[in-house]
Amino acid sequence: ASRSAKDLLASDDAEWDRLRDRMNANTDAEFEALKAGFRAGIPAPGPVDEDAANRMLKLMAELGGEELLGAATELPEGVFVQPGS
CATH class of the missing domain: 1.10.287 (Helix Hairpins)
Known part of the structure; x- marks a missing residue:
């Protein structure tokens, strides 16, 4: 489930729009920065x-x-x- 969620959030901006209110981002720039930071931190698939x-x-x-x-x-x-x- 965790990998599926990461894959979805890595590629689907509409899913981020659904989460936006929960993220407490005060501006569009803050929202985009949070989204970019999350995406940058997604580990590559494969064994740990x-x-x-x-x-x-x-x-x-x-x-x-x-x-x-x-x-x-x-x-x-x-x-x-x-x-x-």
Whole structure:
């Protein structure tokens, strides 16, 4: 469902128009910037690089500590569902 939503929002401006009121964008420019930022952040389809995600989590733990992540220090096994599994 998440990938389908991302694919839809990546390509369909009409879907963004349906969301606009919920986005609290005060101007057209702000709305377009939010839309562009979301689209730029959509990850490429395919399997997740779990090693990279774990390195990022460790960095977040190092920088933000328990206040940011709670007790998490590494990704739990199986946190990402791999395509085809």
